[in-house]
Amino acid sequence: MQGVPPVGYIRGDDKKLVIVESEANLVRQIFNYAENGNGIPTIVxxxxxxxxxTGKAFTLTSINTILKNETYTGRII
Known part of the structure; x- marks a missing residue:
């Protein structure tokens, strides 16, 4: 894995993704909101x-990026 890992992961010593449980819970919450029919503005x-x-508030773009990131499906691109 190169570059900045997606929310919910850090890069381990072997350069593979390692789950950060506190962030992963937030990502799960975002996906649950989306699965329950909430649009991106509502999720924000x-x-x-x-x-x-980075300490900033979530935006439409950041939520959209999370929801479209294939890493969360278990695939590394």
Whole structure:
């Protein structure tokens, strides 16, 4: 794995992705909201107070990026 790991993961010593459980729970919550029919703007509102890894608020773009990232399906691109 090269580059910045997606939310919910860090790069391990062997350069493979390792789950960060606290972040992974937030990612699961985002996917649960989406599966329950919530749109991206609604998900952003529901995450008010939650911060990204860089300490910023979640945006439409950041949620969209998470939902479209194939890494979360178990595939490494």
């Amino acid at each position: 509102r529901k995450l008010t107070g939650q911060k990204t890894r």
